[in-house]
Amino acid sequence: MTPSIEHSVRHTNRLWLATNAFGATLRRDLAVTRRELPQFLIQALIQPMFFLLIFCKIMPSIGLTAGNFASLMLPGIIGLTELMAAIQGITLPLVLDLGFAREIDDRLLAPQPVWLVAAEKMLFAAMRGVAAGAVIFPAAWLVLGSRYAVRGDRIGILIGMIVLAAFAGSGIGLVIGTVVKPEQISLMFSIILTPLLFLGCTYYPWGALHTVRWFQVLTLFNPLTYAAEGLRYAMVPPVNGRELPTLPVQWVLLALVATTALCFGFGARTFRSRVVS
Amino acid sequence: MTTNHAAIEVRDLVKRYAKANVNAVDGVTFSVRPGEIFGLLGPNGAGKTTTIGVLITSVLPTSGAAAIMGLDVASDPIGIKQRIAVVPQQSNLDRSLRVREILTFHAAYHGVPHREREQRADALLDELGLGDRKNDKVARYSGGMSQRLMIARALMHAPDVLFLDEPTNNLDPQSRLFLWDRIRALNAQGLTILLTTHDMREADQLCGRIAIMDKGRILVNDTSTELKKLIPGGNAVEVRVGLPAPETGGHVLEGLRGLEGVSKVDELDAGAPAANDEAGVVTYRLYAQNAPALVGPATQAVLVAGGQVRDLHVKQPSLEDVFIYLTGRHLR
Numbered sequence: 001m002t003p004s005i006e007h008s009v010r011h012t013n014r015l016w017l018a019t020n021a022f023g024a025t026l027r028r029d030l031a032v033t034r035r036e037l038p039q040f041l042i043q044a045l046i047q048p049m050f051f052l053l054i055f056c057k058i059m060p061s062i063g064l065t066a067g068n069f070a071s072l073m074l075p076g077i078i079g080l081t082e083l084m085a086a087i088q089g090i091t092l093p094l095v096l097d098l099g100f101a102r103e104i105d106d107r108l109l110a111p112q113p114v115w116l117v118a119a120e121k122m123l124f125a126a127m128r129g130v131a132a133g134a135v136i137f138p139a140a141w142l143v144l145g146s147r148y149a150v151r152g153d154r155i156g157i158l159i160g161m162i163v164l165a166a167f168a169g170s171g172i173g174l175v176i177g178t179v180v181k182p183e184q185i186s187l188m189f190s191i192i193l194t195p196l197l198f199l200g201c202t203y204y205p206w207g208a209l210h211t212v213r214w215f216q217v218l219t220l221f222n223p224l225t226y227a228a229e230g231l232r233y234a235m236v237p238p239v240n241g242r243e244l245p246t247l248p249v250q251w252v253l254l255a256l257v258a259t260t261a262l263c264f265g266f267g268a269r270t271f272r273s274r275v276v277s
Numbered sequence: 278m279t280t281n282h283a284a285i286e287v288r289d290l291v292k293r294y295a296k297a298n299v300n301a302v303d304g305v306t307f308s309v310r311p312g313e314i315f316g317l318l319g320p321n322g323a324g325k326t327t328t329i330g331v332l333i334t335s336v337l338p339t340s341g342a343a344a345i346m347g348l349d350v351a352s353d354p355i356g357i358k359q360r361i362a363v364v365p366q367q368s369n370l371d372r373s374l375r376v377r378e379i380l381t382f383h384a385a386y387h388g389v390p391h392r393e394r395e396q397r398a399d400a401l402l403d404e405l406g407l408g409d410r411k412n413d414k415v416a417r418y419s420g421g422m423s424q425r426l427m428i429a430r431a432l433m434h435a436p437d438v439l440f441l442d443e444p445t446n447n448l449d450p451q452s453r454l455f456l457w458d459r460i461r462a463l464n465a466q467g468l469t470i471l472l473t474t475h476d477m478r479e480a481d482q483l484c485g486r487i488a489i490m491d492k493g494r495i496l497v498n499d500t501s502t503e504l505k506k507l508i509p510g511g512n513a514v515e516v517r518v519g520l521p522a523p524e525t526g527g528h529v530l531e532g533l534r535g536l537e538g539v540s541k542v543d544e545l546d547a548g549a550p551a552a553n554d555e556a557g558v559v560t561y562r563l564y565a566q567n568a569p570a571l572v573g574p575a576t577q578a579v580l581v582a583g584g585q586v587r588d589l590h591v592k593q594p595s596l597e598d599v600f601i602y603l604t605g606r607h608l609r
Contacts, residue, residue, distance in 0.1 A: 010359070011388050012356075016388070017388055018355060020385075021387070021388070024382065024386045024388075025386060027385070028371075028374070028382045028386075031374075031378075101369070101372075102367070102369040103371045103373075105363075105369040106371060106382075107386060108335070109358055109363055111356075111359040111387060112355065112358075276334070276335055
């Protein structure tokens with residue numbers, strides 16, 4: 001054989017090695033996503049587009065919902081889509097990889113700590129969540145036409161909420177992905193994702209629930225509630241000079257940051273216990 | 278590097294998995310010199326894969342220590358991962374990537390500069406006979422090709438130590454011979470290789486030294502030649518003799534025992550007579566330091582005693598015989 005296996009330089013700085021491996025792993029994930037971009041966009045857009053069409057265009061047109069329902073619904077749809085895209089970006093690949101595929105081995109054997117592999121997975125899934133949430137804006141503008149109403153004076157908060165919601169989603173995805181076994185996937189969709197969808201203040205603003213107090217309290221245990229309410233705070237324009245009452249924005253921030261941190265802490269530990277015995 | 282430490286050093290290694298009531302690895306000690314091919318031979322469940330697991334940082338030892346190129350496995354996993362490469366039993370190739378990308382991304386994870394990894398990927402794919410299939414999807418690859426691709430991937434970051442876990446398990450004979458050649462060639466370039474196998478021919482063919490493992494322990498650890506000397510039948514001549522009269526047997530035995538250099542003669546018909554053994558035919562096994570030298574004298578002795586030589590051969594001992602001798606069980 002030719003002497004092709006000799007190495008020129010060998011870095012010895014562990015921090016450099018780990019940072020490089022993290023970056024290369026992220027580049028790998030982005031390269032794979034770029035290749036399947038059409039599928040990704042279709043997956044991200046189909047469901048929210050139908051939601052917007054039915055709930056924000058058809059139902060108001062036949063008098064079943066109020067005129068500003070679209071502006072209340074849109075933030076909920078964005079929050080939901082982000083969470084789902086982030087979870088999809090991490091959960092299923094992890095369940096399969098840790099279950100039997102083991103394709104992740106070459107990244108686990110790269111010179112980086114095991115928790116950093118989990119962190120990269122989470123960052124990448126959050127990026128997918130942000131992208132899925134962001135593409136809804138132009139799509140909604142197209143579908144809703146004159147009913148499209150998003151305030152422009154809280155753009156900084158809006159960006160922050162979009163990012164935080166995606167991270168909370170990818171954190172949840174990391175936990176599910178490391179806990180669930182391949183044979184439990186379909187069960188997971190019913191018992192974890194369904195309550196997440198319906199108890200997350202996606203289709204109704206939290207403030208309006210004060211008449212059903214027990215339900216209002218129940219929704220506070222769902223991270224999606226905070227994502228949807230935070231996005232409402234940043235997006236819904238005032239009606240006749242009155243602001244929409246939402247969950248206090250500082251609580252929203254705290255809940256989303258705490259969800260992200262706790263899920264990462266727990267998820268990284270279970271990830272490690274799955275790959276190092 | 279100008280160091281004189283072992284490539285692999287394992288001391289009193291113990292691993293007990295949670296909820297298990299026996300140690301998967303039970304006090305294993307060995308060391309591998311740089312440039313050596315070292316084999317762990319044993320049946321499934323002997324603790325070979327767990328031992329490798331500790332060395333590649335995917336298994337945490339319960340007690341004991343292990344080091345690679347002088348770096349401690351437990352305290353410096355990043356340094357370890359930079360110096361090792363692993364070819365697992367089952368394919369774990371990244372199916373989302375094309376063949377060539379599997380190599381270039383692997384090198385990128387390890388910090389190999391861009392130009393270098395592009396060149397090295399092409400060179401390795403050519404060397405391993407995959408050059409014309411480098412833009413395929415892995416799904417189109419056969420088992421043998423996947424195995425070669427995993428070896429190419431392992432070499433992309435120029436490791437010091439290569440771990441091969443059952444490298445030719447489930448491969449067709451042709452792929453197996455090809456891989457054996459590649460493994461020898463890599464070793465000739467100075468790569469240290471540790472392989473596990475339950476195929477004694479593979480161990481015999483490739484390994485400088487072999488540790489025979491069973492039930493989490495290393496039973497013996499030496500070169501193939503030395504291991505074969507462990508068994509009394511390691512160097513023997515077997516002769517099948519036709520006996521025209523019953524009393525001839527005694528004369529033949531006496532004659533064979535009287536030969537110079539023979540330490541022991543066994544009559545084998547008691548254990549498992551060959552299927553085609555007729556009545557009046559007996560097989561004798563002569564143990565000696567230099568068995569081939571006995572071929573002539575043994576024939577002579579049988580004829581002089583009035584027996585007829587039906588068959589005579591020098592017994593070739595195998596590592597399987599060593600394993601049976603040590604454990605009383607077959608390898609598989």
